[in-house]
Every structure is written in structure tokens, then in C-alpha cells.
Amino acid sequence: MTKHLIEINNLNFKYENNIILNNISFNITKNENIGILGRNGGGKSTLIKILLGFLKPASGSVKYNIDRKKIGYLPQIREFDATFPISVYDLVISGLTNRKNLFRRFDSQEKKAASDIMDEFGISELNDKLINEVSGGQLQRALIARALISNPELIILDEPESFLDKNFEAKLYNKLKTLKNSTVIIISHELDEIYKHIDSVLLVEKEAKFYKDKNTFMKGR
Numbered sequence: 001m002t003k004h005l006i007e008i009n010n011l012n013f014k015y016e017n018n019i020i021l022n023n024i025s026f027n028i029t030k031n032e033n034i035g036i037l038g039r040n041g042g043g044k045s046t047l048i049k050i051l052l053g054f055l056k057p058a059s060g061s062v063k064y065n066i067d068r069k070k071i072g073y074l075p076q077i078r079e080f081d082a083t084f085p086i087s088v089y090d091l092v093i094s095g096l097t098n099r100k101n102l103f104r105r106f107d108s109q110e111k112k113a114a115s116d117i118m119d120e121f122g123i124s125e126l127n128d129k130l131i132n133e134v135s136g137g138q139l140q141r142a143l144i145a146r147a148l149i150s151n152p153e154l155i156i157l158d159e160p161e162s163f164l165d166k167n168f169e170a171k172l173y174n175k176l177k178t179l180k181n182s183t184v185i186i187i188s189h190e191l192d193e194i195y196k197h198i199d200s201v202l203l204v205e206k207e208a209k210f211y212k213d214k215n216t217f218m219k220g221r
């Protein structure tokens with residue numbers, strides 16, 4: 001039987017009286033790569049924050065068949081507080097902790113995982129730099145490393161292309177392709193770029209629609 005990592009049914013959400021998500025239903029199937037598309041302000045990031053448990057839906061249900069604390073998450077870079085006094089290394093390795101256990105010690109294997117992914121992402125020289133001392137693209141690389149370091153079963157990337165040069169963007173999508181047993185959700189405005197890397201499309205507009213086959217979505221455009 002197909003395994004659904006998350007099942008979303010009749011989900012509604014509003015900020016105050018402003019209806020943002022209207023009756024959304026779809027499933028996230030293991031090993032499926034989903035692109036979330038839609039106009040600015042349509043509710044894509046809001047939906048993701050509900051899946052992560054940061055926001056509560058007004059009604060409807062979200063059923064988890066995975067531990068939601070173990071989802072790898074790249075927030076939109078503009079929502080991230082880059083003035084927080086933390087080094088690039090600490091930011092990356094913090095992807096191995098959960099919110100209840102922020103200040104624990106890391107063992108040598110975990111430290112190696114942080115060094116390895118920083119090497120791979122070309123940011124190892126920035127180890128001790130504070131995150132407000134690096135460029136937007138360097139910070140974005142570090143945030144992506146943080147999202148991926150724990151080899152999460154589900155990876156959610158909110159506009160990963162922000163600040164990235166084309167070389168690194170290609171490298172990222174290649175890496176995502178090589179990950180075994182992972183399911184990826186990408187919010188993006190670059191349909192042409194992500195199209196090659198996704199199986200299905202969730203269009204988040206007034207009436208959200210899930211296209212299990214991305215080609216059906218393309219045909220309707």
C-alpha cells in the first residue's frame with residue numbers, strides 16, 4: 001500500500017478574519033517530490049507552517065505518519081532573524097537538535113556531519129563567522145545545510161533559490177536527487193527550474209488544487 005507521510009483533509013486557515021486557505025485536501029506520499037506553486041500571498045508559506053505545527057488550522061485535519069519534529073525545513077530567508085548572534089557552524093549543526101533539546105552537546109559523528117556538509121556546500125571557511133557577517137547566498141547555503149544535515153525523511157524548502165547562484169542551485173537539485181528515501185516539498189516561483197525535479201504540483205490559490213501528475217498541471221496552463 002502507498003504510504004502517506006502526511007494526510008491533509010479539508011484544511012481551512014484564516015489570520016483574524018482574512019481567509020487564507022480554503023478547504024485544502026491532499027496527501028504527501030513517500031518518495032514523492034511536490035512543487036507548491038501559486039501567486040504571491042496565496043498562502044504557500046502558511047500551509048507549510050501548519051504542516052510543521054507552527055500554526056493551528058481553523059478546521060480540518062492533518063494526520064502525521066512521521067515524527068513532525070524530524071522534518072528538515074528551510075524557512076524563507078526573509079523570515080529568518082539574521083541578527084541572532086550565532087556562528088555559521090552552530091547554525092548548521094543546530095539542524096540536528098529539536099526544539100526541546102537546543103543546547104545539548106554534539107558527538108564526534110555529528111560534528112563530522114556538520115563539517116562534511118559545510119565542505120560540500122562551500123561554506124567551511126565561514127565556520128566561525130557570525131551569520132550577520134556573511135552574504136545572503138552564504139547564509140542561504142548554511143540554512144539549506146541545516147535543513148538537510150539530519151537526513152530527514154521529509155524535506156520542506158521554502159523558496160530555496162533565493163540568493164543562490166545558478167551553479168549552487170543546480171548542485172542542490174542534484175543532491176536532492178541522490179537522496180534515498182526522502183520526500184521533498186519545494187515552494188518556488190521558478191517553475192521552469194523546479195519542473196524537472198518534481199512529480200506533482202500543489203497550486204495554492206483561492207481554490208487550491210493538487211495535480212498528482214505535474215504534466216496535467218502543465219497541460220491546463
Ligand SMILES: Nc1ncnc2c1ncn2[C@@H]1O[C@H](COP(=O)(O)OP(=O)(O)OP(=O)(O)O)[C@@H](O)[C@H]1O
Binds near residue numbers: 043045
Ligand atoms: N502573521 C501574519 N498575520 C497576518 N497575516 C499574515 C501573516 N503572515 C502572512 N499573512 C498574510 O497571509 C497571506 C498568505 O501569506 P503567505 O506568506 O502564506 O503567502 P505565500 O503564498 O507564501 O506568498 P509569497 O509567494 O509571496 O511568499 C498574505 O496575504 C499575507 O499578507
